[in-house]
Amino acid sequence: MNKLGFTEEQRDCLQEIINVAMGLASDKLARFLNTFVHLQVPSIALVGAMHIPAEFENRYQDAEAALISQGFFGNEGVRGEAIVLYKMENAHKISALLGYEPDDVSEIEMLTDISSILTTTFLNGLAAQIENSLSYSAPRILSSRHGNVADVLKNTSFHWEHALKVDISYQLVDHSFNCDMILLIPGEAVTNIKNILDRILEAF
């Protein structure tokens, strides 16, 4: 974290903002899904984008995994791309919760819907705290086949210097569901976020 120029205070502040955003998101999701959502404190790490593929290679190696990407952009140069990764077995669980009939929609549509909801509820909560508001691109599926998660990430993270990795673990009462979310943030946007964090820290 420090290597990439975040001070201890900035890091704590970001963790706090993300915690609250997760809280807001899980509250909204719980209401929407009509089930209780337990939530663990998300762990965050700012890493060089080139390390990302290796991070996920093992976890998704043997499973059928899906990667969905969604761009976000807000004021003051806050922008990036959120990638949600999950194992397909998990996706089927949450799709049942969202009220999808098996033949109702294509698998891809189901996947993009789930990730869009996860990503935008979380990022809206984050934006609200930094007095920003975000627009989103439509979610796009990067891959839903097994084996090549690392390859897809390698191609994706090529253009990005830093990645803010947020591990999210959603536990729904009757279902266990977890996924990973990676926020890929380009270099200058990291600087912009640091400025915003400093402003928030000053206000305290």
Next chain:
Amino acid sequence: MPHAMLSSPILAALNSGVIVIDDEYNIRYVNSFIERHGNMQLAEVQGSSLFSVFVDLPEAWLKRKLMSVLELKTPAFSSWEQRQYIFKLPHLRPITSSSQFMAQNCSMLPLDAPSGEQPLICILIEDATDAFVYQQHLSRTLIELEKANRQDGLTKIQNRRYWEEQLKQEIHRAQRYKHSLSLILFDLDKFKDLNDKYGHLGGDFVLVELASFISSLLRDSDLFGRYGGEEFGIILPDTGLEGAEEVAERICRAVADYPMLFNQQTIRTTLSIGVATFVPQQHFLHDDLIRCADMALYNAKRSGRNRVCCYQSGETEYHKKAN
């Protein structure tokens, strides 16, 4: 000029559809794009239910999306790649596109409503027909390309590269599931004489004609490929030596009795056929099976042509020439 005054002309000029509805799915606003494409007037549809104005909407599906927009205050999306269109509207390329309706990317966005007022949703509809058409072309081209990549240019059966790939896979499958698997290799007898007599066009004609005739004798699961000039191979999954020999005999007789008419001349030809069956054992490669079938094929040639020879396990020597 106050900015608010710009909204109206811009909305009218926008080449995307804008529909605003409230939380009871009643239409509050449609822009000119929707008026024109949907053949309706704002004044007529204002206050009507979205689902009564656009009767073809996938209601349950759309309501679920709109519900998430209202409850989570987050946008929802629909892409033409998953659902070609939501609103059945004509598009601007009725002539050059194969699709009848506008392919759409739709975004459903929560609008900030003053407290106490009904929440609103803005539905943005972008025409993605061009992308849809390109995608269709691309898919078609890819399918053709893939086919071309597997096909032998002359005979239109599998080419050697693809056929050998299939053989590797079938051996793998037979090894794993303990299935039987046999291979037929055959060669046209005295093809060189045929070429000399009827010219290369005649030779090619025979290859094409025979490939199509033999294809008609095979089961759907058999894999038929051109191995070399006048040499062909047939992979027979789930078939033991006996079954394969039967198939080979049938082909041998049928081809010998099959006259082909080329430039008012009847051409007849015969085949020499080698049959080998897969023996489940470690390190058995597709090359090994080909070598066995090839040995049987040469034995068929040496013992007089127009016949079937089967590879006997352990055999390493060619038969002595018959004449």
